[in-house]
Amino acid sequence: MxxxxxxxxxxxxxxxxxxxxxxxxxxxxxxxxxxxxxxxxxxxxxxxxxxxxxxxxxxxxxxxxxxxxxxxxxxxxxxxxxxxxxxxxxxxxxxxxxxxxxxxxxxxxxxxxxxxxxxxTPFSVTALSSSGITSISEIPDGATIGFGPAGSTSDTYFPKMMETLGVNFERRNGSWSDLGGQLQDGLIDVVAFAAGIPIPAVSQLEVQTDVNIISMTDEEAKIITEAFPVSEFIIPASTYQSLENDSRVVSMWxxxxxxxxxxxxxxxxxxxxxxxxxxxxxxxxxxxxxxxxxxxxxxxxxxxxxxxxxxxxxxxxxxxxxxxx
CATH class of the missing domain: 3.40.190.10 (Periplasmic binding protein-like II)
Structure with missing residues (x-):
C-alpha cells in the first residue's frame, strides 16, 4: 500500500x-x-x-x-x-x-x-451543462462515469447505487482533480462525487465551465436509503454558484x-x-x-x-x- x-x-x-x-x-x-x-x-x-x-x-x-x-x-x-x-x-x-x-x-x-x-459525505452527480444531462434518469446508456479513486467511498458505493437506479455505465477511476479535468475535456460523461461540500474539484469546474449538479428525485432517494447505509441530505443552494435551488441527495458520516x-x-x-x-x-x-x-x-x-x-x-x-x- x-x-x-x-x-x-x-x-x-x-x-x-x-x-x-x-x-x-x-x-x-x-x-x-x-x-x-x-x-x-x-x-x-x-x-x-x-x-x-x-x-x-x-x-x-x-x-x-x-x-x-x-x-x-x-x-x-x-x-x-x-x-x-x-x-x-x-x-x-x-x-x-x-x-x-x-x-x-x-x-x-x-x-x-x-x-x-x-x-x-453527500453522494452527488455532476455533468457538463452542454451534455444536456439534468437528472440521473437522463444519463445515457453506456455513459462513462468517474467514481473517484479505486477503493474510495464513492467507488465502493456509488456504482452499486447507479446500478440500483437502473443506470448502465462504463466505470472510470482517478483522483477527483483528474476526473474533473476529464469531464471538462469531454473524455467522460459524468462524475459521481462522494465528498464533503463544497468539493474543491466541483468549485474549480464551475470557474472554468458550466455544469449541472444533479439532484435525486424523491423516489430515487427513497430507493437508495432503503438499500444502502445512507440517509437523505440537502445540499444548500448557496454551496455552489451552479445551484439555483437546494439539491436532494444522500450522505454517509x-x-x-x-x-x-x-x-x-x-x-x-x-x-x-x-x-x-x-x-x-x-x-x-x-x-x-x-x-x-x-x-x-x-x-x-x-x-x-x-x-x-x-x-x-x-x-x-x-x-x-x-x-x-
Missing amino acids: KTQSIMALAFASTIAITSPAIAQDRSDWPSNFTVGTASQGGTYFAYGAGWANFVAENLGVSGGAEITGGPMQNMALVHTGDLQFGLTTMGPARESMDGNSPLAPGLEMDNVCAIFPMYQ NFAIANCDVPESMVYEITKLTMENNDKMMSIHKAARTSVPENYNKNNVLPWHPGAARWFNENGYEIPDSQIK
Missing part, C-alpha cells in the same frame, strides 16, 4: 509556552505524526491537511497529511500502524472491521478507534480515526483542541461546521479511543465503557 506523502511540517516554535498541552508528560508521544486523507481535489485532502497543520502548530509535534486511496485504505494503514491518524466513512469502516475490505480480504481491522465526528495504540494523552489533547475550536476548523474547510461534539453519536461502527472518550465524557457526552477500546 504505497502512498504519496505530502508532509506539511509545523514546529513547536509557533506554540505559546503557556499551553497546557506542553506542560504534561509527553514521553510516550511519537516525534511526528501523519494523517491519511485521499486524493487531491477532494474534501478529505483539504480537510485532513489543514487539520494536521492545525494540530502540529498547536501541540508542537511535526506532522502532515498523506495522499491515500481514501477511507478504505486509511482504515488499513491506521490499523497496521503505518499511519497514526486518518479519515474514514462509516460504510467502509464497517466493511473493514468485518474483514470485507477489498484491500485485505478476511483481515478484521479492529485496531482502529474513532476520535471525533467530521461531516457527512465521516469520522477522524487513530490507531488504538496511539498514547491516550496525545489523542485527548488532539480531541480537546479540535472539539473546542470549531471556528478554527471552519477556517480549514466549511464542511467542519458539523465537526462538533454533539455529533459524536453518529458513530455506530467504531470503538472509541480512550483519549477521545475521556474528553467527551468529561464534557457531558456519554460514551459507555463498552464502546471504548
Whole structure:
C-alpha cells in the first residue's frame, strides 16, 4: 500500500509556552505524526491537511497529511500502524472491521478507534451543462462515469447505487482533480462525487465551465436509503454558484480515526483542541461546521479511543465503557 506523502511540517516554535498541552508528560508521544486523507481535489485532502497543520502548530509535534486511496485504505494503514491518524466513512469502516475490505480480504481491522465526528459525505452527480444531462434518469446508456479513486467511498458505493437506479455505465477511476479535468475535456460523461461540500474539484469546474449538479428525485432517494447505509441530505443552494435551488441527495458520516495504540494523552489533547475550536476548523474547510461534539453519536461502527472518550465524557457526552477500546 504505497502512498504519496505530502508532509506539511509545523514546529513547536509557533506554540505559546503557556499551553497546557506542553506542560504534561509527553514521553510516550511519537516525534511526528501523519494523517491519511485521499486524493487531491477532494474534501478529505483539504480537510485532513489543514487539520494536521492545525494540530502540529498547536501541540508542537511535526506532522502532515498523506495522499491515500481514501477511507478504505486509511482504515488499513491506521490499523497496521503505518499511519497514526486518518479519515474514514462509516460504510467502509464497517466493511473493514468485518474483514470485507477489498484491500485485505478476511483481515478484521479492529485496531482502529474513532476520535471525533467530521461531516457527512453527500453522494452527488455532476455533468457538463452542454451534455444536456439534468437528472440521473437522463444519463445515457453506456455513459462513462468517474467514481473517484479505486477503493474510495464513492467507488465502493456509488456504482452499486447507479446500478440500483437502473443506470448502465462504463466505470472510470482517478483522483477527483483528474476526473474533473476529464469531464471538462469531454473524455467522460459524468462524475459521481462522494465528498464533503463544497468539493474543491466541483468549485474549480464551475470557474472554468458550466455544469449541472444533479439532484435525486424523491423516489430515487427513497430507493437508495432503503438499500444502502445512507440517509437523505440537502445540499444548500448557496454551496455552489451552479445551484439555483437546494439539491436532494444522500450522505454517509465521516469520522477522524487513530490507531488504538496511539498514547491516550496525545489523542485527548488532539480531541480537546479540535472539539473546542470549531471556528478554527471552519477556517480549514466549511464542511467542519458539523465537526462538533454533539455529533459524536453518529458513530455506530467504531470503538472509541480512550483519549477521545475521556474528553467527551468529561464534557457531558456519554460514551459507555463498552464502546471504548
